[in-house]
Amino acid sequence: xxxxxxxxxxxxxxxxxxxxxxxxxxxxxxxxxxxxxxxxxxxxxxxxxxxxxxxxxxxxxxxxxxxxxxxxxxxxxxxxx
Numbered sequence: 001x002x003x004x005x006x007x008x009x010x011x012x013x014x015x016x017x018x019x020x021x022x023x024x025x026x027x028x029x030x031x032x033x034x035x036x037x038x039x040x041x042x043x044x045x046x047x048x049x050x051x052x053x054x055x056x057x058x059x060x061x062x063x064x065x066x067x068x069x070x071x072x073x074x075x076x077x078x079x080x081x
Contacts, residue, residue: 004031020050 004012004024012026014034020041022034029036040051050064075081 002015004014006026007013007023010026011023013021013023015021016039018041020039022037022039024037035057036053036055038051038053040048043049052064052066072081
């Protein structure tokens, strides 16, 4: 994994071993900590294919997995699944 690097607009970013990009406010957090952050992965055309945000390592996360879970729960509640 790369280290945090300034990318402009008050943000810093790093690339994970899986090729995802982590983004957060620049200079606000320790360099050896990855939280909080937004994370995205992109296809070869630059389109976002997944994302999530994590406020802390203590379970505060929202992204594609959580959106799917909410949608499935809603559809089950309506008897559509």
